[in-house]
Amino acid sequence: MCRILVVDDEIETCNLLSEFLNRKNYNVSVATDGEEAISKVAALKPHVVLLDIRMPRMDGIEVLRRIKQLDDRIDVVMITAVNDEEMGKMAMRLGAFDYITKPLSLNYLEAVVLVRLFMRGT
Amino acid sequence: MEHPKLLVVDDEKTIGEVFERALGKRGYQVHAVQDAGRVLKEIESDFFNIIIVDLKMPGIDGVQLLRRIKQINPYIEVIIITGYGTPQSAVSAIKLGAFDYVTKPFDIIEIEKTIKNCLERQRRAIENIELKELVAFSEVSKTITSMRNVDELLEVILVSAIQVTKARRGSLFLLNEDRDELFLKSSRGFRKDSITEGAIPFNRVASNWLAIRGQPVVVNNTEERLDFSGRENAWASFICFPMASVPLMFHGKILGVVNVCQKDTGDSFTDRDLTLLSVLASEAAIAIENARLYKQLQDKISELEDTISRLNQTQAELIQSEKLASIGRLAAGIVHEICNPLNVISGRVQLLLMDAQRDTHLADSLRIIEEYVSRTSRIANSLLKFARPNQPKISELDINQQLQETIALLEDRFTAKNIRIERDLSHSLPHVSGDKQQFQQVFLNIMLNAEQAMPEGGILKISTRELPQEHCIEIAFSDTGEGIPEENIDNIFDPFFTTKENGTGLGLSVSYGIVKMHKGTIDVQSRQGEGSTFLIKLPVIDTNQR
Numbered sequence: 001m002c003r004i005l006v007v008d009d010e011i012e013t014c015n016l017l018s019e020f021l022n023r024k025n026y027n028v029s030v031a032t033d034g035e036e037a038i039s040k041v042a043a044l045k046p047h048v049v050l051l052d053i054r055m056p057r058m059d060g061i062e063v064l065r066r067i068k069q070l071d072d073r074i075d076v077v078m079i080t081a082v083n084d085e086e087m088g089k090m091a092m093r094l095g096a097f098d099y100i101t102k103p104l105s106l107n108y109l110e111a112v113v114l115v116r117l118f119m120r121g122t
Numbered sequence: 123m124e125h126p127k128l129l130v131v132d133d134e135k136t137i138g139e140v141f142e143r144a145l146g147k148r149g150y151q152v153h154a155v156q157d158a159g160r161v162l163k164e165i166e167s168d169f170f171n172i173i174i175v176d177l178k179m180p181g182i183d184g185v186q187l188l189r190r191i192k193q194i195n196p197y198i199e200v201i202i203i204t205g206y207g208t209p210q211s212a213v214s215a216i217k218l219g220a221f222d223y224v225t226k227p228f229d230i231i232e233i234e235k236t237i238k239n240c241l242e243r244q245r246r247a248i249e250n251i252e253l254k255e256l257v258a259f260s261e262v263s264k265t266i267t268s269m270r271n272v273d274e275l276l277e278v279i280l281v282s283a284i285q286v287t288k289a290r291r292g293s294l295f296l297l298n299e300d301r302d303e304l305f306l307k308s309s310r311g312f313r314k315d316s317i318t319e320g321a322i323p324f325n326r327v328a329s330n331w332l333a334i335r336g337q338p339v340v341v342n343n344t345e346e347r348l349d350f351s352g353r354e355n356a357w358a359s360f361i362c363f364p365m366a367s368v369p370l371m372f373h374g375k376i377l378g379v380v381n382v383c384q385k386d387t388g389d390s391f392t393d394r395d396l397t398l399l400s401v402l403a404s405e406a407a408i409a410i411e412n413a414r415l416y417k418q419l420q421d422k423i424s425e426l427e428d429t430i431s432r433l434n435q436t437q438a439e440l441i442q443s444e445k446l447a448s449i450g451r452l453a454a455g456i457v458h459e460i461c462n463p464l465n466v467i468s469g470r471v472q473l474l475l476m477d478a479q480r481d482t483h484l485a486d487s488l489r490i491i492e493e494y495v496s497r498t499s500r501i502a503n504s505l506l507k508f509a510r511p512n513q514p515k516i517s518e519l520d521i522n523q524q525l526q527e528t529i530a531l532l533e534d535r536f537t538a539k540n541i542r543i544e545r546d547l548s549h550s551l552p553h554v555s556g557d558k559q560q561f562q563q564v565f566l567n568i569m570l571n572a573e574q575a576m577p578e579g580g581i582l583k584i585s586t587r588e589l590p591q592e593h594c595i596e597i598a599f600s601d602t603g604e605g606i607p608e609e610n611i612d613n614i615f616d617p618f619f620t621t622k623e624n625g626t627g628l629g630l631s632v633s634y635g636i637v638k639m640h641k642g643t644i645d646v647q648s649r650q651g652e653g654s655t656f657l658i659k660l661p662v663i664d665t666n667q668r
């Protein structure tokens with residue numbers, strides 16, 4: 001089963017995404033800040049990380065860099081604020097798999113994950 | 123009149139001698155000639171109070187002679203000598219302006235009475251004329267002191283100087299302080315080639331010589347050349363006639379010189395002429411100085427007005443862009459704060475929708491919530507754009523083409539709403555540099571506003587033209603819509619200002635920001651009920667820098 005880590009400092013966002021992804025039968029964990037995200041990535045070895053860019057303390061870009069250092073096969077999908085597409089594109093240059101903007105379309109989110117799974121053949 | 127001058131003209135030599143002897147003793151200067159042909163020459167070179175003339179001389183048309191005399195100098199009086207048999211011709215001569223007639227043989231007592239009467243009439247006539255001149259003169263000086271335009275003023279001065287002295291010609295020079303030279307400001311009565319135009323070196327012309335001294339000068343005896351002690355002498359055009367010159371002085375400073383020459387009457391310039399000229403010159407100098415001060419004041423005032431209006435302009439721009447910037451910063455913070463809650467609401471609604479039975483009231487409600495959430499987020503989105511515009515992609519653009527593209531997007535829609543688009547695009551519009559998409563956004567905003575202002579249809583006229591002086595192009599959007607009430611005009615570019623139920627009030631403020639970023643201006647002219655015109659000016663690409 002595909003393991004997904006949701007990282008967002010807003011706990012309700014984490015709850016929302018995990019509820020949705022659970023329904024779709026993914027194995028979901030959550031982290032609410034950068035430090036926690038890094039340790040959970042190391043511990044859980046998720047296939048996909050959904051990562052909020054704007055977070056206090058360590059921001060999403062930094063977390064992305066560390067994850068990629070830890071394990072380059074982990075695919076990271078960045079979640080950006082409405083008009084933060086520039087940031088999203090920059091994240092993709094740093095190795096993010098894709099970026100999606102808030103407010104999220106859950107169906108689109110799942111499509112992105114599915115594409116990733118299809119490409120990796122997991 | 124100490125010694126009145128008489129000219130006696132008779133072909134009989136003795137008659138002349140009788141007059142000379144009889145009247146000479148009584149204090150008259152009598153000059154007698156026998157040849158009537160010399161009369162005109164005599165009066166051209168000299169002034170006579172009275173000419174006593176026998177009109178019946180061989181080879182002479184007495185009437186014609188009388189006419190010529192009066193033409194040359196109307197002040198000269200004429201007394202006719204006539205025989206007993208010809209009173210008729212004497213009467214007709216009087217009709218032509220002769221004063222009286224005396225008959226041969228002469229009664230010298232009678233004649234002197236006639237001469238005295240004649241001189242008295244002459245004196246009164248001259249006084250009368252001088253009085254009239256003085257009245258006219260004081261009118262002129264009143265006009266002069268109140269004149270503000272220096273060029274007109276100088277013309278009036280010159281013309282008046284010529285008039286009051288009954289001169290035939292005149293010229294007016296002004297001193298160019300910086301370069302120590304006089305230049306001819308204006309002249310009357312000279313042949314074009316006899317007078318030097320423009321600047322004249324300081325020591326070239328006699329009047330300059332006067333100017334240096336600041337003294338009025340009269341030259342009547344044209345034989346007597348003034349000693350200009352080595353100065354190169356350009357008197358030629360002046361000095362062959364009697365002339366008078368007065369400096370235009372103000373507070374001891376010389377502003378210029380007025381010259382007049384050659385009296386109509388062929389007379390000399392008198393002290394009276396010089397006095398009149400001096401009065402005129404001093405009035406004129408004051409007026410020139412006043413006019414100069416007035417002009418300086420005007421210049422200062424308009425300079426000040428310019429500065430003030432520029433200040434107001436920059437201030438308005440500052441306020442506007444500062445307002446936008448601070449609202450932008452505020453907005454950016456708010457948007458990020460509401461982004462997450464919105465995301466959660468939206469996500470929750472999506473989850474609920476997945477659960478809800480299709481076509482139930484619940485599903486409908488959820489869809490409405492979803493729609494409004496996404497609208498809210500669009501608002502937030504546009505706010506963010508505003509705070510931190512995307513890096514523009516600058517390229518060289520043909521604005522006409524951009525307009526055509528935007529029009530193409532909307533044309534069908536406009537037609538359906540009964541709105542006709544009229545194009546008046548300049549064929550030779552220079553290119554501008556800018557971000558294509560941002561311009562599209564501006565044009566779209568303005569055109570959509572126009573559409574909304576014309577719910578019953580109308581005309582939207584879109585025109586472009588070059589403003590070469592300002593190095594920019596102007597794009598005008600004129601609609602025939604409802605117009606903008608005066609009290610709103612100042613607010614329509616403010617963020618969030620809207621009069622529409624579903625408006626965000628961001629269209630124009632975003633457009634303002636974009637145009638500003640391209641170093642352009644956007645403006646509106648509107649009258650309620652008559653439509654609105656939005657004007658955008660954009661700088662053209664500087665071809666020198668390409």
Ligand SMILES: Nc1ncnc2c1ncn2[C@@H]1O[C@H](COP(=O)(O)OP(=O)(O)OP(=O)(O)O)[C@@H](O)[C@H]1O
Binds near residue numbers: 571619
């Ligand atoms: N062509 C026009 N004719 C009349 N009023 C206009 C016109 N253009 C703009 N306005 C006035 O200016 C206001 C501000 O316009 P702006 O485009 O900024 O916002 P909006 O059109 O109200 O909202 P939005 O464009 O975001 O939906 C409008 O609400 C309207 O009152």
Ligand SMILES: [Mg+2]
Binds near residue numbers: 628630
């Ligand atoms: Mg609008």
